[in-house]
Amino acid sequence: MQVNTTEGRVPVDQLGRTLVHEHVAVGFPGWYLDVRQPRYRREDALAQAVDHFARLRDYGVRTVVDPCPMDLGRDVELIALVAQKTGLNLVCATGMYAESMGISYSFARLRVEDIVEIYVKEIEDGIAWSGIRAGVIKIATGDGQVTDFERKALTAAARAARITGLPLISHTENATCGHDQIDIVTGEGVPAGQLLVGHSDGRDDHHYHLSIAERGAYVGFDRFGLEMIVPDEVRMQNVKRLIDAGHRDRVLMSHDTVHCFLGGLPGGLTQEEFQRRLPNWRLTHIFENIFPRMRAMGVSQADLDHIVTDNPRRFFEAGQVTQPTQG
Numbered sequence: 001m002q003v004n005t006t007e008g009r010v011p012v013d014q015l016g017r018t019l020v021h022e023h024v025a026v027g028f029p030g031w032y033l034d035v036r037q038p039r040y041r042r043e044d045a046l047a048q049a050v051d052h053f054a055r056l057r058d059y060g061v062r063t064v065v066d067p068c069p070m071d072l073g074r075d076v077e078l079i080a081l082v083a084q085k086t087g088l089n090l091v092c093a094t095g096m097y098a099e100s101m102g103i104s105y106s107f108a109r110l111r112v113e114d115i116v117e118i119y120v121k122e123i124e125d126g127i128a129w130s131g132i133r134a135g136v137i138k139i140a141t142g143d144g145q146v147t148d149f150e151r152k153a154l155t156a157a158a159r160a161a162r163i164t165g166l167p168l169i170s171h172t173e174n175a176t177c178g179h180d181q182i183d184i185v186t187g188e189g190v191p192a193g194q195l196l197v198g199h200s201d202g203r204d205d206h207h208y209h210l211s212i213a214e215r216g217a218y219v220g221f222d223r224f225g226l227e228m229i230v231p232d233e234v235r236m237q238n239v240k241r242l243i244d245a246g247h248r249d250r251v252l253m254s255h256d257t258v259h260c261f262l263g264g265l266p267g268g269l270t271q272e273e274f275q276r277r278l279p280n281w282r283l284t285h286i287f288e289n290i291f292p293r294m295r296a297m298g299v300s301q302a303d304l305d306h307i308v309t310d311n312p313r314r315f316f317e318a319g320q321v322t323q324p325t326q327g
């Protein structure tokens, strides 16, 4: 079994410690229109990302998934350069973002079959002319309800996941619509274990987490360090509650860091200001701070290793079990 990385296919048992949701760069639609923002310099973004990502090797991390959707300034060649300069495996994505925050206009006018074809092409032939194959499929829903466009994009993503065996990584808004995502994905015949319901840690709601785990999907505690949404203390308690309830196998952990916001953040905040407000929002935070605190709470190192190594591997394997071996 193989995983598509920017540098080619890697056997799934060589992924090692994996962060499933981090971004080299993100640009919200229209990011380049605010002429007051400093000019985007790709070489500076690359240098910064390489500096940050390289530190992961001290913590035994070998693979990082950057699930940037197609419409958030996705730059797979930049992601590939980070992989080449750090020696890490980087995995990039096909798929669209939520309607209210992405670019739905063109895709909303396509048929589901057209979108499936585009996603599968990005997985099998490569993204645009880069030759870099997507290794995960991104899906996204907005706050509290799934729009018609999102339903179409999710349906297409699920069909592409069924054809290719790739896992699906989702964005949820305020930890809502996780069950709608599971319904749509499993409704297309994709096992729930092929889906990571992302940003489930955005709500202090054990029953929500438990209900997702019980259906067999992965529960994303993937915003460690983003403490203005939920304090990490709450995230750690909720991870422990899932482990204690017997669902260690369904937990995935990451930070959702962004190393360069193209054109700054929506609302005019600069990268530096945002980072200053969130001192722990960095790639090594889980290993430096969260793991020791969770051990002090009584979670074993074996459980933590399982969550960052075995669970990502099984997540990538989930769809490939019944698939013919890819070359």
Ligand SMILES: [Zn+2]
Pocket: 021, 023, 067, 256
């Ligand atoms: Zn993200």
